[in-house]
Amino acid sequence: MTQRPFRWGxxxxxxxxxxxxxxxxxxxxxxxxxxxxxxQRRADNFAKEYGVKKSFNAYDKMLTAGVDAVYVATRHxxxxxxxxxxxxxxxxxxCEKPLAMNxxxxxxxxxxxxxxxxxxxxAIWSRFLPSLRKVKEVIDAGEIGEVLSLRADFGFNSPFxxxxxxxxxxxxGGALLDIGIYPLFLAQLIxxxxxxxxxxxxxxxxxxDEETLMQMSxxxxxxxxxxxxxxxxxxxxxxxFGSKGSIRMHGRWHEAKGFTVELNSGETREYNxxxxxxxxxxFEQEEVMRCLSEGQxxxxxxxxxxxxxxxxxxxxxxxxxxxxx
Ligand SMILES: NC(=O)c1ccc[n+]([C@@H]2O[C@H](COP(=O)([O-])OP(=O)(O)OC[C@H]3O[C@@H](n4cnc5c(N)ncnc54)[C@H](OP(=O)(O)O)[C@@H]3O)[C@@H](O)[C@H]2O)c1
Numbered sequence: 001m002t003q004r005p006f007r008w009g010x011x012x013x014x015x016x017x018x019x020x021x022x023x024x025x026x027x028x029x030x031x032x033x034x035x036x037x038x039x040q041r042r043a044d045n046f047a048k049e050y051g052v053k054k055s056f057n058a059y060d061k062m063l064t065a066g067v068d069a070v071y072v073a074t075r076h077x078x079x080x081x082x083x084x085x086x087x088x089x090x091x092x093x094x095c096e097k098p099l100a101m102n103x104x105x106x107x108x109x110x111x112x113x114x115x116x117x118x119x120x121x122x123a124i125w126s127r128f129l130p131s132l133r134k135v136k137e138v139i140d141a142g143e144i145g146e147v148l149s150l151r152a153d154f155g156f157n158s159p160f161x162x163x164x165x166x167x168x169x170x171x172x173g174g175a176l177l178d179i180g181i182y183p184l185f186l187a188q189l190i191x192x193x194x195x196x197x198x199x200x201x202x203x204x205x206x207x208x209d210e211e212t213l214m215q216m217s218x219x220x221x222x223x224x225x226x227x228x229x230x231x232x233x234x235x236x237x238x239x240x241f242g243s244k245g246s247i248r249m250h251g252r253w254h255e256a257k258g259f260t261v262e263l264n265s266g267e268t269r270e271y272n273x274x275x276x277x278x279x280x281x282x283f284e285q286e287e288v289m290r291c292l293s294e295g296q297x298x299x300x301x302x303x304x305x306x307x308x309x310x311x312x313x314x315x316x317x318x319x320x321x322x323x324x325x
Contacts, residue, residue: 006289007033009067009091011059011082012074013046016096020071021050023277024285034065063089069119069288072096075165076172077325080105083120087112092119094288098177098314099307101325106311110304119292121284121299122307124185128283130273131256132189133301135240135247138271139190143261144242146220150190152183152253153227155211155234160204166230167206172325174208176201176317180228182254184313186238187216187224193309195219201321202231209323255280 006029010017013035024032032052037043040057047055054065059082062070070086072079072095080100086093087109099122100106113120126132139147156179158166165171166178187194194216201209211229218224227234238253239246245263249256250272258272276282291299298304318324 003029006030006069006292007067008285009034009036009062009065009070010046010052011036011062011070011072011086012078013037013039013042014073014075017046017071017073018050019279020073020281020285021046021052023279023281025050026277026282027285027289030285030289033067034062036062036065060085062086063091067091069094069292071123076101076177077170080109083109084112087116087118087120090116090118092288092292094121094123094284096123098122098181099311101172101177102318103308103311103315106308110308113297113304117297119288119297120304121288121291121302123281123284124181124302124307125279125281125284126182126185126254127189127302128287129256129275129280130283131249131258131271134271134273135249135259136189138247138261139240139242143245144240144247144263145244147190147222147240147242149223149225149241150187150239151225152186152238153229153234154179154182154236154254155227155229155232156236157233158230160210162206167204167208167210169206169208169325173206174210174323175228175230176209176212176314176321176323178228179230180209180212180214180226180317181310181314183224183226183228183238184214184317185310186253187226188306188310188313190240191216191218191222191224193313194224197313197316197320199317199320201323203321203323207323209321212317212321214317
């Protein structure tokens with residue numbers, strides 16, 4: 001008997017949903033089975049473009065579609081409500097980053113996942129790239145010694161538009177939640193939760209952070225210097241410095257295909273990896289399907305406690321820069 005493909009459903013027929021669909025098409029054992037939008041026309045157009053079998057004009061219609069997992073691709077302020085709806089129906093969820101707007105919402109989502117014994121993961125796709133997985137292994141093996149400091153940035157120029165998702169406060173706008181989460185994620189992965197946080201930001205006309213700089217210090221004496229901006233294109237690089245050597249991620253670090261280890265002795269080691277898919281969402285999709293096939297309720301690579309701690313840091317940064325939603 002042949003096994004049917006793993007059925008994905010997507011909620012929210014926006015920009016990232018289309019990118020996700022392209023990478024999903026590369027998995028032999030999976031299909032994009034259903035799309036739910038608030039508009040039948042948008043759902044139908046999406047279904048036509050990406051070859052989706054079922055299209056719905058309301059998010060709750062996904063609950064009875066017979067999918068194996070849902071990818072929540074709405075904007076940040078809808079993540080919590082949509083995810084809770086799926087978890088209460090015991091449908092596994094991969095939810096876009098940030099998992100929600102604040103720790104209170106993240107707490108409810110984690111509680112619902114555990115109460116309903118249903119899989120939940122935040123879509124921090126960079127975590128699953130072969131390059132970043134290897135960086136973590138190299139660090140855990142002590143190859144660069146004790147990690148003493150890290151610097152990472154993520155910046156692009158998004159022309160000011162008060163109605164856009166990036167600048168509109170009601171839509172969860174601001175650099176921190178949209179892209180600042182990436183350098184914060186890297187620091188959390190390598191150094192854990194900070195003991196002290198310093199942050200400054202430029203809040204623009206719409207009162208969201210258009211640019212945020214963060215300086216973290218850790219109980220073991222390490223530091224992280226992190227930067228996110230919607231105002232200018234920055235190199236989006238990451239370097240990790242240890243007592244025995246350092247790591248430089250190649251290119252834009254959140255989508256890196258490799259990295260170089262440079263030891264204090266002068267020896268260098270270069271790591272390069274094959275990349276599947278346009279952007280790298282392939283690997284997070286693979287992780288969700290692997291976890292579910294093995295009965296895991298969360299990913300060991302990106303556990304829910306990690307997402308909870310990451311959001312707690314973002315809450316503290318928001319407090320420092322005076323950003324409220
Ligand atoms: N992983 C990544 O690399 C990456 C990249 C970009 C964005 N993201 C994340 O993905 C999420 C979506 O980003 P996006 O750029 O795809 O956003 P988008 O295209 O502006 O919006 C996504 C969808 O959200 C739905 N939505 C639900 N309630 C809404 C409301 N009240 N107002 C407007 N839209 C609403 C809409 O779907 P329907 O109209 O179909 O209902 C819309 O198409 C964000 O949380 C973002 O952080 C991740």
